[in-house]
Amino acid sequence: MSPIAHIPSHRKPRRAAAPTRALRAGVTGGFLTLAVAGAAMPASAAEPAAPEATLEMPTVSESLASTAAQTADATEQAASGYELQAQQDQAAAQAKTAAKKAKAVADKKEREAEARRAAAKKAAEARAEKASRSAERATLSTTSVSNATGNAAAVISFLKAQLGKAYVLGSSGPSSYDCSGLTQAAFKQVGVDLPRVSQDQSTAGTQVSLDNLQPGDLLYWGSSGSAYHVGVYIGDGKFIGAQNPSTGIVERPLDYDQPTGAVRVL
Secondary structure, three states: OOOOOOOOOOOOOOOOOOOOEEEEEEEEOOEEEEEEEEOOOOOOOOOOOOOOEEEEOOOOOHHHHHHHHHHHHHHHHHHHHHHHHHHHHHHHHHHHHHHHHHHHHHHHHHHHHHHHHHHHHHHHHHHHHHHHHHHHHHHHHHHHHHOOOHHHHHHHHHHHHOOOOEEOOOOEOOOEEOHHHHHHHHHHOOOOOOOOOHHHHOOOOEEEOHHHOOOOOEEEEOOOOOOOEEEEEEEOOEEEEEEEOOOEEEEEEHHHOOOOEEEEOO
């Protein structure tokens, strides 16, 4: 075998591994300092270290600081203004509500006062009218008393003789009476025969106005034909009647128990 010639191999020289670099930064005197350091030292001890890179940072000027401060002040003032406005709006709303409530209370009091004034006026007018009627009746009564003669005087005399006797329902004398029993007995003294009960007695004569009464007129309470009580007018604004078990036969003013109507039977 022929010998094989030895051919030398040509290999590229191996490069040293690129160092792993780390970044180190620092700020000194307003400048940014960057330092790059390898993770491994170069193969040759003579290889120089990586230089530090320095970048200049912008300096905060006095003007910039003043502008920032002014902006902060303006923001704070605006916030205070909004808060003050909100407080003022709330106070105005509360004042409006309070004023509305106060007006409602005042209106209510005024209505109540007006109602009281109207009621007082109505009551005063009623009292004046009542006093006027009483005065008219007193005038008529005075005249009537002076003219109470004949049958009327006899009826009234009998009635006064019964004052103080007891009221007993259904009784017609002589020791006790009910209302219609007393009037029947009184008119019987002058020959007038009245029905027994008050309903019938209220239609037994000629209807007369209460403003034109004469002594001896028969008074009734209730409506004509269905009266529930009777008495006799004796003049001077008074009547005599058997009222009830508590009072018996009494003399009373017309205002004590205002009758509904009257009939003239004499």
